[in-house]
Amino acid sequence: MKPSFVIIGIGNPGEQYAKTRHNVGFRAIDNIAEKYKESEEKDIQKFLATGQEAIIEDASVLLLKPTTFVNLSINSVNRVVDFYKLNPAEDILIICDDIDLPVGELRLREKGGPGTHNGLRSIHSLYGDDFPRLRIGLGAPSNGEDLSAWVLSTPSPDEENKINKSMNNISDIVRDFVLSRL
DSSP, X not given: OOOSXXXXXXXXOSGGXXXXXXXXXXXXXXXXXXXXXXXXXXXXXXXXXXXXXXEETTEXXXXXXXXXXXXXXXXXXXXXXXXXXXOHHHHEEEXXXXXXXXXXXXXXXXXXXXXXOHHHHHHHHHHTTOSOEEEEEOOOOSTTOOHHHHHTSOOOHHHHHHHHHHHHHXXXXXXXXXXXXX
16 A cells, blocks of 8 residues: 655664664654554565655555665665655655764755755765755764765764754654644
8 A cells, every 4th residue: 555655764774883873864764663663564575665654644654674785775765765655745755864963953844945955965966956855963973073974973972962862752753743634
């Protein structure tokens, strides 16, 4: 059955990346699933992702975590969009990290550029600016630290606390987003 919405969290697969800054999109999907899941997470090879069904109010939602790496997020996103014949501007929500926002700040936008995020850049390369995204602030690395190494490192205890506080708001923001689409 075609879901009303597909919510895709961007991150890197594998236990070694689970607690890194770059995986807050996966953590957001887990947070949403805690509240709304209708099935257990499973491998969905046709979408190059793991996923599960959820119900938010009366809307059927598919929660996905691509098993491609961040830079190749489009491979998973495009498969689900093509399979269900979705309109990215109306039927999906991408959740990812953002180094240009203060740690823990959340920003929901209907459209926009990819900024410095390579996962968004990969999606943007096919769909342009017109798809909604929820960004979770990581803050920027300091002292000229290598960006790749920094996003693949674990947050400090203070940063982790701020990220956890923002995760407490994710389910409500997503619920409001879904309700605005019904």
